[in-house]
Amino acid sequence: MHELGVVLNMLDTLDAAAKRYGVSRIASVSVDVGEMTGIVPVYMHGVWPEAVNGTICAGSELYINMVKAIAHCADCGKDYEVMENARDEVPMCPFCGSTRWTLKQGDQLVIKEIEVAEE
Numbered sequence: 153m154h155e156l157g158v159v160l161n162m163l164d165t166l167d168a169a170a171k172r173y174g175v176s177r178i179a180s181v182s183v184d185v186g187e188m189t190g191i192v193p194v195y196m197h198g199v200w201p202e203a204v205n206g207t208i209c210a211g212s213e214l215y216i217n218m219v220k221a222i223a224h225c226a227d228c229g230k231d232y233e234v235m236e237n238a239r240d241e242v243p244m245c246p247f248c249g250s251t252r253w254t255l256k257q258g259d260q261l262v263i264k265e266i267e268v269a270e271e
């Protein structure tokens with residue numbers, strides 16, 4: 153599953169960060185997840201407890217903040233929401249009808265906040 157790989161990747165990052173800052177347990181992790189990542193929050197929550205078992209994040213909470221996918225129109229220069237303006241999965245500018253675009257935001261997965269557990 154896509155989500156498990158993502159979580160395992162995050163754990164590597166969290167583990168490295170924790171070592172660097174001398175943290176021994178993490179209580180909660182907040183992540184920004186872009187809509188274009190294809191990550192389904194409910195699946196990510198589903199794999200979290202198992203994946204973090206025996207790691208620095210064991211028993212921790214996961215908070216997911218979905219970030220809207222925003223496209224930048226290559227023709228009129230305006231920005232628009234991808235999901236609300238897609239026709240047959242192709243984003244179409246609601247202002248000028250162009251299907252030429254670049255992604256402005258929405259493909260990121262960023263660890264925003266880590267709450268350190270009290271000893």
Ligand SMILES: [Zn+2]
Pocket residue numbers: 225226227228229230245246247248249250
């Ligand atoms: Zn446009």
